[in-house]
Amino acid sequence: MAPMTTAAAPTVTTAELMEAMAAVGAAYFQDFAAAAGRHGLSSSQAKALGVVLEPVPMRALAGQLGCDASNVTGIVDRLEALGLARREAAEADRRVKIVTITDEGSEVLQRIRADMVRAHRAFESLGDEQRGLLLDLCRQVLPLLAA
Amino acid sequence: MAPMTTAAAPTVTTAELMEAMAAVGAAYFQDFAAAAGRHGLSSSQAKALGVVLEPVPMRALAGQLGCDASNVTGIVDRLEALGLARREAAEADRRVKIVTITDEGSEVLQRIRADMVRAHRAFESLGDEQRGLLLDLCRQVLPLLAA
DNA sequence: TATTGTTATACTCTATAACTATA
DNA sequence: TATAGTTATAGAGTATAACAATA
Numbered sequence: 001m002a003p004m005t006t007a008a009a010p011t012v013t014t015a016e017l018m019e020a021m022a023a024v025g026a027a028y029f030q031d032f033a034a035a036a037g038r039h040g041l042s043s044s045q046a047k048a049l050g051v052v053l054e055p056v057p058m059r060a061l062a063g064q065l066g067c068d069a070s071n072v073t074g075i076v077d078r079l080e081a082l083g084l085a086r087r088e089a090a091e092a093d094r095r096v097k098i099v100t101i102t103d104e105g106s107e108v109l110q111r112i113r114a115d116m117v118r119a120h121r122a123f124e125s126l127g128d129e130q131r132g133l134l135l136d137l138c139r140q141v142l143p144l145l146a147a
Numbered sequence: 148m149a150p151m152t153t154a155a156a157p158t159v160t161t162a163e164l165m166e167a168m169a170a171v172g173a174a175y176f177q178d179f180a181a182a183a184g185r186h187g188l189s190s191s192q193a194k195a196l197g198v199v200l201e202p203v204p205m206r207a208l209a210g211q212l213g214c215d216a217s218n219v220t221g222i223v224d225r226l227e228a229l230g231l232a233r234r235e236a237a238e239a240d241r242r243v244k245i246v247t248i249t250d251e252g253s254e255v256l257q258r259i260r261a262d263m264v265r266a267h268r269a270f271e272s273l274g275d276e277q278r279g280l281l282l283d284l285c286r287q288v289l290p291l292l293a294a
Numbered sequence: 295t296a297t298t299g300t301t302a303t304a305c306t307c308t309a310t311a312a313c314t315a316t317a
Numbered sequence: 318t319a320t321a322g323t324t325a326t327a328g329a330g331t332a333t334a335a336c337a338a339t340a
Binding site: 189204205206216217219220240241242243244 | 320321322323324325
């Protein structure tokens with residue numbers, strides 16, 4: 001007979017969880033990349049634009065993007081050429097350049113985010129309780145995932 | 148006094164949910180890319196390896212990777228050169244080439260997945276009930292997200 | 295000396311268009 | 318004619334190493 005424990009644990013394996021998260025993450029990213037493309041930006045450029053909503057030095061931007069500092073030169077070059085971001089000299093340390101978003105950059109970013117139609121449909125299909133649960137789980141898992 | 152409704156809705160905005168999902172998705176992907184890199188593969192190569200666990204034609208692989216068919220030629224070329232995958236002629240239609248993973252490819256893929264230390268830590272930090280909830284939410288949201 | 299940003303280099307990924315061999 | 322895969326091409330992302338300016 002069954003021993004006197006709580007009902008058989010759901011037994012969700014970590015592998016199952018990782019597969020599901022990979023699928024959701026990939027689908028979300030593809031929706032983002034497609035929306036960025038519709039507005040003339042690569043996904044890296046659009047991601048950088050999101051980071052510099054809060055002005056940051058080139059080096060810090062590289063950290064946020066998870067790539068080498070040398071790459072950021074080209075990415076910011078192109079954003080600057082499009083008039084969506086600009087470099088500003090830092091006062092405290094003249095080696096440092098602060099990347100800032102322009103008004104036009106903010107508008108483009110807003111339009112890209114509004115244009116993620118599948119993400120909007122997906123998350124708006126959830127009830128209030130589910131939305132709260134999902135947000136909590138994401139926030140709980142993020143510190144360990146982004147370590 | 149409070150009207151007789153359910154307690155004030157949590158009011159999680161879609162924007163909040165998207166920001167949290169973007170952060171989790173990006174962190175997960177970086178963990179995956181880093182693990183692939185430690186085993187000598189790019190993230191695209193590792194992702195392709197995961198797809199061809201079930202043999203598929205070149206064209207279908209392109210669809211799964213979300214890129215143009217012309218790119219798959221190079222990706223599979225490199226996997227083949229590493230001995231991790233191979234092309235096989237399809238019997239029914241001689242235009243088609245089926246991509247299959249090799250034994251060594253399976254081993255490398257397994258090692259990469261086991262090497263995603265942050266993802267393992269993050270998901271194993273959840274309790275059984277939370278793991279079940281997260282899996283359900285992912286599966287519920289995926290069909291609309293991957294439309 | 296150490297750090298910030300840049301440049302030079304080489305490789306990979308990406309889409310577009312043109313090609314081939316089948317169907 | 319239509320489709321599967323490839324090739325050619327050009328642009329962008331990526332890491333490594335070396336460099337100038339500044340700290």
